[in-house]
Amino acid sequence: MSLNAAKKKHFRTIGHNLNPVVVVADKGLTQGVVEETLRALNDHELIKVKFAIGDRDIRQQLISEMISATNSDLIQTIGKVALIFKAADKPDPALSNLLRVRG
Template sequence: MSITNAQKKQYRLIGHALNPVVMIAGNGLTETVLTEIDRALEDHELIKVRISIMDREVRSELIAEISKIMKCETIQTIGKVALFYRAALEANPKLSNLLR
């Protein structure tokens, strides 16, 4: 999945108003967290995830791992918050952050 720079810019603008829907604490990527990220991506397509881990390198590794496991695109990372995008199989206009 490859998106253009123009699309990334548009997604960053939309993502600015979003609140994190998943928060990852010291436990890291558990099965429950991955399930919730998958559900949120399928419903909303564009989501924010807050990673409350102090070490930058560990945070960067978690973000890369989420992108790889969930097959999603990392749009932006600012501090402890990452913005992810994955196109839904069937986009729901009531739930999707891109269609509202």
């Protein structure tokens, strides 16, 4: 999904107050991490993922792999935290970070 600049800016504004819900550490991008990320994206649509990896190149590679594995969009990276988005098929207004902000 291709997001325009205005939509990304809106998502960055919403994401500013979010805390990371998934952490990728030394073991890298395991199947369990991918599944948990998909679950979180399905529930919340817009999430932060913390990459607790010291090496910047490896961290960027893992972010790219995460985006590819989850078929999501990278909105922003700041340091070790990536803000990613994937539209839910049936968003839950009580869980979606996008719908809760509006209401």
